[in-house]
Amino acid sequence: xAGVTQTPRYLIKxxxxxxxxxxxxxxxxRSVSWYQQTPGQGLQFxxxxxxxxxRNKGNFPGRxxxxxxxxxxxxxxxxxxxxxxxxxxxxxxxxxxxTEAFFGQGTRLTVV
Amino acid sequence: xESVGLHLPTLSVQEGDNSIINCAYSNSxxxxxxxxxxxxxxxxxxxxxxxxxxxxxxGQRVTVLLNKTVKHLSLQIAATQPGDSAVYFCAExxxxxxxxxxxxTRLQVFP
Numbered sequence: 666x667a668g669v670t671q672t673p674r675y676l677i678k679x680x681x682x683x684x685x686x687x688x689x690x691x692x693x694x695r696s697v698s699w700y701q702q703t704p705g706q707g708l709q710f711x712x713x714x715x716x717x718x719x720r721n722k723g724n725f726p727g728r729x730x731x732x733x734x735x736x737x738x739x740x741x742x743x744x745x746x747x748x749x750x751x752x753x754x755x756x757x758x759x760x761x762x763x764t765e766a767f768f769g770q771g772t773r774l775t776v777v
Numbered sequence: 778x779e780s781v782g783l784h785l786p787t788l789s790v791q792e793g794d795n796s797i798i799n800c801a802y803s804n805s806x807x808x809x810x811x812x813x814x815x816x817x818x819x820x821x822x823x824x825x826x827x828x829x830x831x832x833x834x835x836g837q838r839v840t841v842l843l844n845k846t847v848k849h850l851s852l853q854i855a856a857t858q859p860g861d862s863a864v865y866f867c868a869e870x871x872x873x874x875x876x877x878x879x880x881x882t883r884l885q886v887f888p
Contacts, residue, residue: 669820698876708821708866708878721875755820757876765811766876768820 669769683744690758697739702753787883796854800867809870
């Protein structure tokens with residue numbers, strides 16, 4: 666079956682702009698989580714959605730937001746981009762909690 | 778490829794040797810643990826998981842050991858191969874059902 670798909674793979678934005686990233690989970694998976702990965706901070710949890718509801722949120726400012734649609738596809742949005750938002754953004758899907766989460770290849774965001 | 782960590786601890790092993798990668802987790806109430814492998818330019822890939830009611834679980838060439846007393850997790854890779862070279866992350870499922878990742882260990886396999 667198809668894996669987790671993230672689009673776009675690469676993105677370059679300027680400071681102050683906003684960006685929307687997309688994640689299509691594995692068919693049948695209802696839980697989608699987002700992570701930010703940077704060399705200095707490693708993998709940091711952003712938020713998790715299950716059946717269109719945000720169930721968990723990490724310690725990120727309100728500029729980071731997300732949503733999940735009825736088909737389980739998810740988007741995350743970052744507004745007023747800062748240089749420090751440059752990172753690899755990873756999406757993971759799972760059937761439910763406490764089961765293996767499958768990751769996409771990520772979206773590499775560069776803010777200039 | 779892209780770097781996933783500039784200051785990661787590194788384990789260097791010779792091809793054919795066994796590798797042991799260690800991880801200390803933070804929350805004594807964590808009930809589920811996963812090991813992931815991340816190769817350059819790719820997302821993390823699931824290797825093996827273990828629940829807190831177990832202390833050992835074996836997969837193909839991999840074994841995970843869980844010591845809840847000292848909050849320690851280890852991944853053992855038997856007969857390490859060049860294709861095992863990657864960054865390895867442990868992750869713990871904390872009681873609020875967030876998956877929290879460790880900082881990672883880079884495994885380098887030499888012929």
